[in-house]
Amino acid sequence: MARLFEYQGKEILSRMKIPIPKGQVARTPEEAEEAARSIGKPVIIKAQAWVTGRASLGGIRKADSADEARKAAEAILGMEMKGFTVNEVLVEEQIDIDQEFYAGVIIDDVARRPVVIVSSMGGTGIEEIAQSHPDKVATQKVKITRGLPAHDARNLWRKVGISGKLQMKLGNALVGLYNMCRKYEARSGEINPLVVTNDGQVMAADCRLTVDDYAVFRHPDLGIEIARELDRPATPLEKIAYQVEAVDYRGTFYFIQMAQGFREGEGYIGFHGAGGGGSMMSMDALLKRGYKIANFTDTSGNPPSSKVYRAARIILSQEGLDGYFASGSGVASQEQFHSARGFVKAFREVGLSIPAVIRLGGNFEEEAIEILGKCASGLPSKLEAYGRDDSPDFCAERLQLLIEEQKKAGLRSFTPRKRNPARKPYRFETVTGSIEIDHACCVQCKDKPCVAACTREILKIEDSAPVLAQEVAVVKKGRCTECLACEIACEFEGNGGLWIDLPIPELKE
Amino acid sequence: MSILIDKEKRVLIQGITGREGMTRAKLMMDYGSQVVAGCTPGKKGEVVHGVTVYDTVQEAVEATGRIDVSVIFVPAPLIKGAALEAIEAGVKLLVIVPDRVPIYDVLEIAEAAEQNGAQFVGPNTLGVISPGKAVVGMIGGRARTANEWFKPGPVGVMSRSGGITSAISYYLTQEGLGQTTAIHVGGDAVVGLPLHEVVKHFQADDETRMVVMFGEIGTAQEEKVADLIEQGKFTKPLVAFVGGKAAKSGTRFSHAGAIVEGNRGSHEGKVKRLREVGAHVVDAFGDIPKVARRVLEEAGKQSGDA
Ligand code: SF4
Ligand code: SF4
Numbered sequence: 001m002a003r004l005f006e007y008q009g010k011e012i013l014s015r016m017k018i019p020i021p022k023g024q025v026a027r028t029p030e031e032a033e034e035a036a037r038s039i040g041k042p043v044i045i046k047a048q049a050w051v052t053g054r055a056s057l058g059g060i061r062k063a064d065s066a067d068e069a070r071k072a073a074e075a076i077l078g079m080e081m082k083g084f085t086v087n088e089v090l091v092e093e094q095i096d097i098d099q100e101f102y103a104g105v106i107i108d109d110v111a112r113r114p115v116v117i118v119s120s121m122g123g124t125g126i127e128e129i130a131q132s133h134p135d136k137v138a139t140q141k142v143k144i145t146r147g148l149p150a151h152d153a154r155n156l157w158r159k160v161g162i163s164g165k166l167q168m169k170l171g172n173a174l175v176g177l178y179n180m181c182r183k184y185e186a187r188s189g190e191i192n193p194l195v196v197t198n199d200g201q202v203m204a205a206d207c208r209l210t211v212d213d214y215a216v217f218r219h220p221d222l223g224i225e226i227a228r229e230l231d232r233p234a235t236p237l238e239k240i241a242y243q244v245e246a247v248d249y250r251g252t253f254y255f256i257q258m259a260q261g262f263r264e265g266e267g268y269i270g271f272h273g274a275g276g277g278g279s280m281m282s283m284d285a286l287l288k289r290g291y292k293i294a295n296f297t298d299t300s301g302n303p304p305s306s307k308v309y310r311a312a313r314i315i316l317s318q319e320g321l322d323g324y325f326a327s328g329s330g331v332a333s334q335e336q337f338h339s340a341r342g343f344v345k346a347f348r349e350v351g352l353s354i355p356a357v358i359r360l361g362g363n364f365e366e367e368a369i370e371i372l373g374k375c376a377s378g379l380p381s382k383l384e385a386y387g388r389d390d391s392p393d394f395c396a397e398r399l400q401l402l403i404e405e406q407k408k409a410g411l412r413s414f415t416p417r418k419r420n421p422a423r424k425p426y427r428f429e430t431v432t433g434s435i436e437i438d439h440a441c442c443v444q445c446k447d448k449p450c451v452a453a454c455t456r457e458i459l460k461i462e463d464s465a466p467v468l469a470q471e472v473a474v475v476k477k478g479r480c481t482e483c484l485a486c487e488i489a490c491e492f493e494g495n496g497g498l499w500i501d502l503p504i505p506e507l508k509e
Numbered sequence: 510m511s512i513l514i515d516k517e518k519r520v521l522i523q524g525i526t527g528r529e530g531m532t533r534a535k536l537m538m539d540y541g542s543q544v545v546a547g548c549t550p551g552k553k554g555e556v557v558h559g560v561t562v563y564d565t566v567q568e569a570v571e572a573t574g575r576i577d578v579s580v581i582f583v584p585a586p587l588i589k590g591a592a593l594e595a596i597e598a599g600v601k602l603l604v605i606v607p608d609r610v611p612i613y614d615v616l617e618i619a620e621a622a623e624q625n626g627a628q629f630v631g632p633n634t635l636g637v638i639s640p641g642k643a644v645v646g647m648i649g650g651r652a653r654t655a656n657e658w659f660k661p662g663p664v665g666v667m668s669r670s671g672g673i674t675s676a677i678s679y680y681l682t683q684e685g686l687g688q689t690t691a692i693h694v695g696g697d698a699v700v701g702l703p704l705h706e707v708v709k710h711f712q713a714d715d716e717t718r719m720v721v722m723f724g725e726i727g728t729a730q731e732e733k734v735a736d737l738i739e740q741g742k743f744t745k746p747l748v749a750f751v752g753g754k755a756a757k758s759g760t761r762f763s764h765a766g767a768i769v770e771g772n773r774g775s776h777e778g779k780v781k782r783l784r785e786v787g788a789h790v791v792d793a794f795g796d797i798p799k800v801a802r803r804v805l806e807e808a809g810k811q812s813g814d815a
Contacts, residue, residue: 107612109698109728112619144616185613214585215611252608276696277670277723280752281794300672301608302529329672331658331679333635333650362672363650388679391795 002211002224005048007090009207012184013191018176019203023092032073035091037066045072048088049081050232052125057081062094084232095203100193102126103174105181107188113141116148116178118170120160122193136160148178169202170194184222185215235260237314240506244310248432251303253311258293263320268294269399270315270354274328274339275300278392282327282359285396294318299342302334306432306482306502308342316350317507323399324356330388332362340368340385341484344375345500348491351416352379355402359395361388374492380414381406417491419499428468430480433502435487439465441497445490450498453489456481466498511639511690512665512710512717513602513630514578519545520645521569521600523591524582525557529606529647533582534558539652542643545573566598580604580636580645588632589614596627604645605631608696615699622701629701635671635693640678648675648693662687664801665711665745667704668723669694669730670752677721677797684798686805689717698728705733708743719746719805721797724779726753731779738786746804747788750797751779 004012010020024035025048036043047059054060059076063069069091079086100122108115119137121129130137138159142148154171162170173194181189190208197203216224225234225242234242241255262268269291273279276298283293295318299311315324326343343358360368365387372385382402386395422438429435442448442465450466451459458480460469470479482502490498520537524530525547535558538544546569547562549555555562563569570576579595581588581603588610595603596618603622610632622629630637636646640659648671649655658679666681666688668674674693681688692707694700704722711717724731731751737743753776783790791800 107616107699109703110733112616112699114616144613144620182613185611187612212612214609215613217586218611275670275672277668277673277725277752278676280725281673284752329670329676331675332672333647333654333675335650362675363654388676393793393795 002213002216002222003050004209004211004222004224005050005088006046006207007048007088008222009189009209010204012180012209013176013204013207016176016180016183018173018180018191019201020207021092021095021203021205023090026073026089026091027077027087029070029074029077032089032091033066033070036063036069039091039093042094043069044092044094045069045076046090046092047076047079047081047086048090049084049086051082051084054081059086087233095195095205096198097193097195097205098198098200099196100205101170101195102129102190102192103170103177103194104190104192105178105186105188108141111141113144114178114181115139115141116153116156116174118156118160118174120162122195126190126192142178147182148175150175153178166196166202169196173202173204181209184209184219185212186210187212236506237317240504241311241314243505244307244314248304248307251299251307252301253303253307254298255295255311255314257295257318259295262292262294264322266320266322267291268321270294270297270318270321270324272297272299272311272315272324272326274298274326274332274334278327278329282325282392282396285327285392286325286399288393289396289400291323291396291400294321299339300328300334303338304431304482305338305342305345305484306430306500308339309345309484309502310504312343312346313350313504313507316346316352321354323354323403324352325396325399326356327359327392327395328361330359330361330390330392332360334362335364336360336362336368337364337371338483340371341488344371344488345484347379347383348375348417351414352381352383353411355381355399355406356383357395357399357402358383358385359387359390359392360385361390371488378414380411422497426465426467428472429476430482430500431476431478432482433500435480436499436501437466438497438499441495442466445495445497447493449489449493450486453485455485456483459486510714510716511642512707512714513690513692514542514637514639514645515642516541516543518577518602518643519543519573519575520643521546521548521566521576521579521595522560522582523548523566523579523595525549525560525562526552526555527582530582531557533580533606533647534560536647536649536651536655537580537644540638540644540649540655541641542645546576566594566600570598570600576600578602578604578645580606582606585609585611585632589617592618592629593621596621596625599625601627603627603629603631603701604634604636605629605695605701606634606636606646608633610697612697612699615697615701619699619701628706630692631695631697631701633697634695634700635674637690637692638678638688639690640688646693648691658682659691660687662689663716663718663805664688665714665717665720666691667694667707667711667720668692669696669704669725670723671696673723673752677723680795680798681721681801684802686798686801689714694730703728703733704730705737708734708737708747712743712745717745719748719801719808721801722747722749724749724751726751726776726779727774729774732782735782735786735788738788746808747783748797748801748804749783749788749790750794751776751783751790752794
C-alpha cells in the first residue's frame with residue numbers, strides 16, 4: 001500500500017483543520033538548521049521512515065538551537081533503520097504535552113466497513129493498549145454513506161471516559177481524521193499520539209496514513225511515486241518496473257525485489273509468476289529445495305506479450321541469479337502463447353545464461369510449449385517448458401537439475417540476437433513501442449510468414465514486402481496488440497527482417 | 510444442483526462491447542449460459558455475438574423481462590457506477606471481473622447490495638462455473654477447455670486465487686471427481702462473497718457432498734469458515750490448502766491481496782484453526798485430489814451405515 005511519510009500525512013491533516021505542530025521537512029543538515037531558525041523555538045528532529053519505534057532507534061532527537069538542530073539532522077540523515085535509509089527529517093517545534101490519546105481508522109474486511117478506533121491512552125501501539133486496557137479502547141463501524149457525524153465521534157470518546165470541552169475537541173479531530181481517510185481513500189490512518197498541550201490545544205503529534213493502491217490515480221496531489229505495498233522505499237529497478245506498468249494498463253505486472261547484493265552460487269532465483277495463488281505455491285516449491293527468491297514478479301490478468309517480455313528483461317537484469325523460474329497456477333484461462341512469445345524474445349536478446357524452467361499450463365499450452373521449445377536449442381543455458389500436468393514441485397526439481405548440470409558443463413556457445421541497421425527500413429508505431437521491417441531482407445524472403453502470423457490482419461504484401469494494411473493511427477491505438485507473433489515467425493521461418501522495439505526506459509543494457 | 514449460476518439464470522453483460530467483454534461473452538454462450546442482453550452506455554442497438562446491447566441496465570431489464578446475473582467487464586474506475594446501476598435495477602447477483610477496483614468503491618457497492626438484498630462475486634474474480642450448466646466471468650477461457658477441465662460431480666470448489674480455481678477443478682476431474690460449482694471469490698482484501706459466505710451456499714446445496722477450499726494468507730475468511738464449522742453451520746467435509754507460506758510479513762503478493770497482519774491472517778494461524786475444527790488441511794497442493802477422494806468415500810460409508 002502506498003504509505004505516506006509523517007510530514008505528508010500531517011500536511012493533509014492540517015488541510016482538514018486538525019492542528020499540527022509548526023514544522024518543516026529537511027533533506028540536508030543545513031536545511032534543518034534553517035528550519036529550526038525560522039521556527040524560532042526549541043525543536044525536535046524526527047527521521048521520516050516507515051518504521052515503528054523511531055525514538056529507540058535514535059531517530060528522534062531534541063535540539064534547543066539551530067546549531068544543535070543541524071548536528072541532530074547530520075546524525076539522523078543517512079541512518080539505516082530496519083533496512084530503511086533515512087533521507088528526510090521533520091523539524092518541528094517542541095510541544096508541552098499534557099495528555100496523550102489515540103485515534104485511528106482502518107478498513108475491516110469482515111464487516112466491509114471502515115472502523116474508527118479511539119483510546120484514552122496514546123503513545124504506544126494500539127494492539128498493546130487493546131490487550132492491556134480493553135476498557136480504554138472504543139470502536140465503531142461506519143456506514144459508508146452516512147459517514148461519521150460529530151455526535152458519533154463524541155459518543156466514542158465518552159465511552160473511554162472523556163467529557164466536556166475536551167470531548168468536543170477530540171471529537172472534531174476524529175471527524176477530521178475520518179473525513180481525511182475517506183477523501184484520500186486510506187486503507188488505514190492513525191494519529192498516535194493525539195495530544196492535548198499544556199495550553200489546552202488538541203494536536204496531532206504523529207500521523208501514519210496508508211492510501212489504497214488502487215485509488216492512487218484519483219489523488220495526483222499526493223505525489224505518490226509508486227503505488228505498491230512495500231515496507232521500504234522502492235529500489236531503482238522497482239521504479240523502472242513500475243513505469244512499465246504505469247504506461248500500459250493491459251493486464252497486471254508487479255515486481256518487487258526480495259533480496260539485493262547477492263552473488264552467483266548463493267541460490268537466488270529470478271521468480272516470474274502468474275496469479276497470486278499459483279505464484280505462492282511455486283515459490284514454496286523453490287524454497288523447499290533450499291533456493292532463495294531474488295524477486296517476486298507477477299504478470300497476470302491477460303497481459304500482452306510485450307509486458308511479459310519487459311518483465312522478463314527486468315528480472316534478468318538482476319546480477320547474481322542462479323536460475324529463472326516461471327510458474328503460475330498451471331491451469332490458466334488466458335492464452336499461454338502470449339507469455340511464451342514474451343519469454344522467447346527476452347531470452348534471445350539477452351542470451352539467457354542461467355537455466356530456466358517455464359511452467360505455462362492452461363489454454364493453448366501446447367502452442368506455448370512449442371514456441372519455447374523452438375527457441376531453447378539456440379541459447380547458452382538450458383530452457384525447459386512444462387504444462388498443466390507438471391506440478392510446481394516437479395518443475396522446481398527440473399530447475400535444480402539444470403543448475404547442477406550447468407555447473408559442470410558450462411555455457412553453450414551463442415550469438416545473441418542483434419539488431420542490424422536496416423538497409424531499407426519501414427517503420428510504424430505500436431501502443432508502447434515500434435516495429436521496424438527491413439525491406440531489403442523481405443525481397444528474398446520466400447514465404448513471408450509475418451503476414452499470416454498476424455491474426456489482427458495488420459500486414460499485407462506490396463512490391464514483395466510487408467506494409468501496413470491498416471491506418472497508422474489505428475495500429476498505434478491498439479489494433480496491434482504487441483503479440484510478437486510476426487517477429488517470431490520472421491525469425492524462425494522468415495528472413496530475419498523484422499524487429500519489434502519495446503523500450504524499457506532506464507534499464508541498463 | 511449447483512450454486513449461484515445454472516442454465517436457467519438470465520445473464521446480462523455490462524461492458525459487452527469492450528475487448529474482454531466481447532471475448533468472454535462468446536465463452537459464456539458457447540458453454541451454455543443464457544446471455545440475454547448486453548449493456549454499454551451510448552451503444553444501444555449494437556449486437557455482439559447475437560446479443561442486443563442496451564444503454565442502461567434498467568432498459569435491458571425492461572426489454573428482456575428479467576435479469577438474474579450481471580457480469581461486469583468495465584474498467585476499474587467505472588465499476589462502482591456500473592455495479593450500483595445493476596443493483597438499483599433489481600439485479601440480485603453481480604460478478605465483478607476487473608481488478609484494481611478502489612476499496613472505498615467496493616465498500617459502497619457492498620452497502621448498496623446489503624440494502625437491496627443483492628450479492629456480488631469479486632471484484633478481481635475469474636468467475637463462477639457450474640460444470641455442464643453455465644459459466645459467468647472468464648473462467649475456463651474458452652468453452653472447449655472449460656468442458657475439458659470442469660466436469661459435473663459432487664465437489665464444491667472455492668478459492669481465493671483465480672488460476673487455482675481451475676487447477677483444483679482440473680486435478681479433481683483427473684481423479685474422477687466432478688464439481689457442483691467452482692467459484693473464485695476474488696483476490697482482493699474486501700470481496701462481496703467471501704469464502705465464509707460461499708460455504709453457506711454449498712451447505713444448502715443437496716448435490717454438494719464436500720467442499721475443497723484454497724485459502725491464502727491475509728483477511729479473516731478462512732478463520733470465519735472454521736467458526737461456521739465449529740458452530741455446526743457448515744457440516745460437510747472440507748479439504749483445505751492454505752497458500753502463502755513463503756510470504757514475508759508486510760509484503761503483499763500482487764492482487765492475491767495477501768497481507769500478513771500480526772497473527773490474524775497468518776499461514777500458521779489459519780491452518781491451526783482449520784485443523785482444530787476438523788477440516789482436512791493438506792500440506793501439499795498435489796495431495797488435494799487424493800485426500801478429497803478418501804474423504805468423500807469415508808463420508809459415503811458413514812451415510813451408508815446410518
Ligand atoms: S517474414 Fe520477415 S523477412 Fe520475411 S517478409 Fe516478413 S518481415 Fe520480411
Ligand atoms: S503486427 Fe500483428 S503479429 Fe505483429 S505484434 Fe502487432 S498484432 Fe502481433
